[in-house]
Amino acid sequence: MYQIKELANGIRIVHQEVTHTRLVHCGFILNIGSRDETKEQEGLAHFWEHMAFKGTQKRKTFHIINRLESLGGELNAYTTKEKICFYASVLKEHYSKAADLLFDITFNSTFPTKEIEKERQVILEEMSMYRDSPDDSIQDELDTLVFENHALGRNILGTEETVSNFSQQDFFDFISSRLDTSQVVFSIAGNISFAKALKAIEGPLSQIQSKKTLYIRSGFHDYSPQNKIVKRDITQSLCAIGRPAFSQHDKNRYKLFLLNNILGGPSMNSRLNLALREKYGYVYSIESSYQPFSDTGFFGIFFGTEEKTLKKSMHLVHRELVKLRTKKLGTMQLHMAKEQAIGQMAMAEENYAALMLVFGKSLIDHGKIDPLERIFEQIRSTTAEEVLEIAEQIFDPEQLSYLTYLPN
Numbered sequence: 001m002y003q004i005k006e007l008a009n010g011i012r013i014v015h016q017e018v019t020h021t022r023l024v025h026c027g028f029i030l031n032i033g034s035r036d037e038t039k040e041q042e043g044l045a046h047f048w049e050h051m052a053f054k055g056t057q058k059r060k061t062f063h064i065i066n067r068l069e070s071l072g073g074e075l076n077a078y079t080t081k082e083k084i085c086f087y088a089s090v091l092k093e094h095y096s097k098a099a100d101l102l103f104d105i106t107f108n109s110t111f112p113t114k115e116i117e118k119e120r121q122v123i124l125e126e127m128s129m130y131r132d133s134p135d136d137s138i139q140d141e142l143d144t145l146v147f148e149n150h151a152l153g154r155n156i157l158g159t160e161e162t163v164s165n166f167s168q169q170d171f172f173d174f175i176s177s178r179l180d181t182s183q184v185v186f187s188i189a190g191n192i193s194f195a196k197a198l199k200a201i202e203g204p205l206s207q208i209q210s211k212k213t214l215y216i217r218s219g220f221h222d223y224s225p226q227n228k229i230v231k232r233d234i235t236q237s238l239c240a241i242g243r244p245a246f247s248q249h250d251k252n253r254y255k256l257f258l259l260n261n262i263l264g265g266p267s268m269n270s271r272l273n274l275a276l277r278e279k280y281g282y283v284y285s286i287e288s289s290y291q292p293f294s295d296t297g298f299f300g301i302f303f304g305t306e307e308k309t310l311k312k313s314m315h316l317v318h319r320e321l322v323k324l325r326t327k328k329l330g331t332m333q334l335h336m337a338k339e340q341a342i343g344q345m346a347m348a349e350e351n352y353a354a355l356m357l358v359f360g361k362s363l364i365d366h367g368k369i370d371p372l373e374r375i376f377e378q379i380r381s382t383t384a385e386e387v388l389e390i391a392e393q394i395f396d397p398e399q400l401s402y403l404t405y406l407p408n
Contacts, residue, residue: 009210010182024095024190025353027087029360031183035151043158046079054115056108092191096200142240180213187360238405245297264288324391
């Protein structure tokens with residue numbers, strides 16, 4: 001069972017002891033992401049993620065990189081539309097070193113000018129690699145199509161122009177204007193007691209001055225379906241279909257999770273995989289995804305196929321959407337879909353590094369952590385009528401946007 005402690009400055013610590021492992025996974029989750037940038041700051045959150053490893057008040061780059069790696073541990077970070085996470089996995093005896101290092105890079109980064117110049121080139125190279133990977137770029141370009149001029153539609157990496165112009169002061173200004181201590185969580189999952197976990201991190205965290213930000217995220221409201229075709233230097237056609245969906249606070253979010261799993265989830269028996277790959281061999285892979293945000297969400301379908309089979313593939317995709325919109329699931333179909341979704345979630349819980357991050361994000365987004373059994377109950381209580389109703393809404397053909405990459 002997890003335990004939570006809130007410090008006077010609003011920073012929260014969440015912990016779950018796992019005795020049947022040698023490891024401890026821990027990390028900071030900050031409620032700051034790419035959607036919190038201005039147009040001129042596009043890519044700054046991701047750049048900050050990179051720069052956190054490039055120097056603090058007491059450590060240089062080598063000391064940061066070597067601190068845990070030399071002990072067999074791992075140090076990592078990532079940036080999303082709404083979160084920045086700095087996290088580590090280590091043997092339990094090295095937890096205090098990991099906690100100290102994570103605290104240092106999260107709150108004491110100095111953003112050395114020389115390191116900014118070096119990392120700028122790394123990120124520009126990352127952007128070039130990204131552009132050369134149409135499977136990746138089509139997903140972000142669909143975001144831009146669906147969310148248009150809103151911050152949710154901007155690329156997390158930023159643009160060449162913005163990345164080329166960031167200065168040291170830009171990082172300090174961004175953190176000062178966006179960091180709210182009540183929106184910071186330190187999460188721990190592993191073979192360590194709550195008392196020992198607190199001992200290594202509570203003192204340093206308590207010294208952080210309480211800070212409230214006046215910043216409020218701009219909500220997304222005005223959606224207009226789009227259809228865009230792009231010619232690219234590729235050998236097969238790529239197609240992305242998407243639209244806004246339920247937010248992470250919507251009561252229907254777990255029902256849409258279930259529906260998405262039926263349509264194009266990770267299992268080979270998803271309807272899209274069976275229809276396009278297993279029956280006709282039109283695609284190597286096809287998937288659908290649902291991602292909830294704080295005020296809206298995103299639903300998407302992605303696949304690649306030969307140009308000659310693109311129309312047939314699109315027809316099959318729409319046929320599966322129509323089936324889910326017009327034909328109620330049978331009792332056994334729904335039962336099996338629920339058990340599959342629950343089984344996938346239960347297996348995901350065995351990944352304690354991922355669980356640690358989920359705890360932190362849930363605490364920020366909802367102010368609590370729902371026990372897995374409560375989530376299972378929401379899935380089990382979903383009726384065929386509710387699945388049909390959600391399918392009618394989310395799969396409405398008049399509300400879908402399309403992005404297609406065609407070979408030159």
